[in-house]
Amino acid sequence: MSGTYLGMPAFPAAAASSTQDARLRGNLRHATHTIRDKRAKAVAELDDWARLRAAGAAVKDRTLRHLDHYLEQLEESVTAAGGQVHWAADAAEANAIVARLVRETGEREVVKVKSMATQETGLNRALAEAGISAYETDLAELIVQLGDDLPSHILVPAIHRNRGEIRDIFREQMARWGRPAPENLSDAPAELAEAARLHLREKFLTAKVAVSGANFMVADTGTLVVVESEGNGRMCLTLPETLISVVGIEKVVPTWQDLEIFLQLLPRSSTAERMNPYTSMWTGTTDGDGPRTFHLVLLDNGRTDTLADTVGRQALRCIRCSACLNVCPVYERAGGHAYGSAYPGPIGAILTPQLRGTASELDASLPYASSLCGACYEVCPVAIDIPEVLVHLRERVVQGGRVTRRGVKTVLKPAKGHAAERAAMRAAGFAFDHPGALRAGQRLAARTRRLHPRRLPGPGRAWTDTRDLPPVPAESFRDWWRRTRGEERTK
Secondary structure, three states: OOOOOOOOOOHHHHHHHHOOOHHHHHHHHHHHHHHHHHHHHHHHOOOOHHHHHHHHHHHHHHHHHOHHHHHHHHHHHHHHOOOEEEEEOOHHHHHHHHHHHHHHHOOOEEEEOOOHHHHHHOHHHHHHHOOOEEEEOOHHHHHHHHOOOOOOOOOOOOOOOOHHHHHHHHHHHHHHHOOOOOOOOOOOHHHHHHHHHHHHHHHHHHOOEEEEOOOEEEOOOOEEEEEEOOOHHHHHHHOOOEEEEEEEHHHEEOOHHHHHHHHHHHHHHHOOOOOOOEEEEEEOOEOOEOOOEEEEEEEOOOHHHHHOOOOHHHHHHOOOOOHHHHHOHHHHHHOOHHHOOOOOHHHHHHHHHHHHOOOOHHHHHHHHOOOOOOHHHHHOOOOOOHHHHHHHHHHHHHHOEEEEEOOEEEEEOOOOOOHHHHHHHHHHHHHHHOHHHHHHHHHHHHHOHHHOOOOOOHHHHHHHOOOOOOOOOOOOHHHHHHHHHHHHHHO
């Protein structure tokens, strides 16, 4: 059973620890720079990338505005094709549905295709508590599971591990989960891949039940789509007798024509490929071809609440490409575990606090896990303005306000620990509304600049612990303008 995000500290505390790990920072720097450089070349091949990006955002927005309609259409299409649809309001309900469906088959083992939704719900842990063993089949997820670890990247969950660490994990843990690693296994990539292939092939050929996610669901035909690079998805989606897919409700697209847009955007933004090596599509069940039983579990778990936020709902456009992680200076230094969620990096900083709320210290800290540099927005293939949502969520944390929780409108109280920030913002608001007060404050600050400390005391200490206090100029811009251009204004 892999680790859990339960009880993790707030982002600043977790990041303070992870940024001191030189090996982790080296692994992240090498991997993220390599991926983003390849992505930039792949995107540059398309003259119409900007139009594709705009089209992807438009399709997602249209779908989200009419999400109820497309979900009902999807349910009808899946049912007509021989599948069964289940609705899960939250993580606990989704996990209970999957555990029940597995028990009804009489099996106690399942193989899994990499799935962000089941990481979000903690499905592996829930299945283990129900006496069911879940085996990850994606190579990086296998590394994470064998190492009793947590994913730290959307695309490359074991990005924080190097080859030597992976070799040691295989040598020490593979035998406990199935076929052992070959003797004298080295850290050569080909040998590591072969060891994983032999270990997983045994699982593929014996498993009767598989659990998957889906990258997209096509409403008008009930087709589900999984794109991947290793072939493990194809094995899981075709060999078992029963397939259970757990998918977030925001993954639906109206038509195949809409799907075409995303099958161009996703591979170039994620793996820097023109198309994924394996694109698996299935519609219900077909006699003599693939699983005999198909279940689709549609997961809400805070998505409807997120949809009610007119600013924050754009996070639901996300197609899980991970491009924002690979350009983020904060993620590169802090790593994915510091975010305390299945969704790390910039997208996690805006998605997790909306799905889980901001009541906990961890979730309230995530909107601040950013420098607001905007690099994430520039690379997002569906144009999610992550900095805009981050500022929006920071306002929610500091000021409180109206939100929707479990479909009920409620008023959040301001989070603890932000009283000084609220006071400072009120003072700033007063100054900007009263030009005379602002001018007097600027002149006072200029005249006393030699007395200013390099570090702020009290609540401001946290700000200057990680950045220099900017020096105050000898003269404000207003005074400079009046002194140098004042005569021109009177002519």
